[in-house]
Amino acid sequence: MTRSGWGVAGWGVVHAGFGAGCALTGTALFGVSWLGWVVAGVGAAAVPAGVAVARGWPVPGLRPVLWGLAGLAAATAFSLLMDVVTLLFGEGVDNVPNAVLRALAAAGTVLLVATARVRRPDAVRAVGASAAPDSVQLAAIAGTLAFIPYAAMKLTWAFGGTFAGASGAEMRAGNERNGASGLWLTLESWGIDGTALLAALGVFLLWGLVRPWGQVFPRWTLPLRGRRVPRWLPLVPALLGAGTLAPYGVVGLGYLMLCTVGVFSLRKGEFASPTDAMLVAWIGIGAFAVYGVALAVAARSYWRRTGG
Numbered sequence: 001m002t003r004s005g006w007g008v009a010g011w012g013v014v015h016a017g018f019g020a021g022c023a024l025t026g027t028a029l030f031g032v033s034w035l036g037w038v039v040a041g042v043g044a045a046a047v048p049a050g051v052a053v054a055r056g057w058p059v060p061g062l063r064p065v066l067w068g069l070a071g072l073a074a075a076t077a078f079s080l081l082m083d084v085v086t087l088l089f090g091e092g093v094d095n096v097p098n099a100v101l102r103a104l105a106a107a108g109t110v111l112l113v114a115t116a117r118v119r120r121p122d123a124v125r126a127v128g129a130s131a132a133p134d135s136v137q138l139a140a141i142a143g144t145l146a147f148i149p150y151a152a153m154k155l156t157w158a159f160g161g162t163f164a165g166a167s168g169a170e171m172r173a174g175n176e177r178n179g180a181s182g183l184w185l186t187l188e189s190w191g192i193d194g195t196a197l198l199a200a201l202g203v204f205l206l207w208g209l210v211r212p213w214g215q216v217f218p219r220w221t222l223p224l225r226g227r228r229v230p231r232w233l234p235l236v237p238a239l240l241g242a243g244t245l246a247p248y249g250v251v252g253l254g255y256l257m258l259c260t261v262g263v264f265s266l267r268k269g270e271f272a273s274p275t276d277a278m279l280v281a282w283i284g285i286g287a288f289a290v291y292g293v294a295l296a297v298a299a300r301s302y303w304r305r306t307g308g
Helices: 002-024 035-055 062-077 080-089 096-116 134-158 168-177 182-189 194-210 219-224 232-260 274-305
Strands: none
Touching: 002 035, 002 096, 035 062, 035 096, 062 096, 062 232, 080 096, 080 194, 080 232, 096 232, 134 168, 134 194, 134 274, 168 182, 182 194, 194 232, 194 274, 232 274
16 A cells, blocks of 8 residues: 555656646646646645555545546546557647646556555455456457457558548548658558557457456466466556547447437548548447447456456
């Protein structure tokens, strides 16, 4: 508990300093000039809470405070995954202060949640490697299947084929105009779509959360085989992915439904018609929604099965 408490306190100092710095310099966060003071307040509140945990002080209501701060941090960490993808495959993030805040908030969420769930040493029990319940594995199957149409669409373009009225050459030209990085364009020249590759890694992560090999390194890892997998190793990307893709996908599906019934109009973008754009949107947003929810379910199960 001592280390996690000091971690929360240290994070609070950095978070408060960043927020105060933005507020004093007039840097808007998420388009709001005064949000820096709120960020500073969240960080400032985390400092004494972390110190209290580290010192073992019996402060009434400390755990709910930690959970509340974790909720506020999680709210500002939303869409960090999109920043990571843009940083890898684009020219850079759209807004550097916002990206920094999301990264800080994500780190704080993990620290705060881990600290809020820490038990006393006499309450900790040994937990062996185990598979998730059948219902959770069904969610993992759904999350995997949801990416098959998405990956097929992306790979069709990567190999130069045509889908939804757009050819692979047209999609590559659009990516170049939109500032795709050299890494992205190089992968496409090899017939590999960057987002399809990330989807494959995401599916690997999903099954690691629900199968025993996600808790103990398997034989093919050679020097690591048989050792326990650190809980943070799968949980950090899982929480980051679920926190971004689940709300993004679910809200996106709601918007697409309204577009489908004519309440809103969907821009055609790079496509020949709104109908083509709608097809692509349903495939992409549907995959994000189903996978994001499945990842959240799997991460919760992993946390509980590994002693959380």
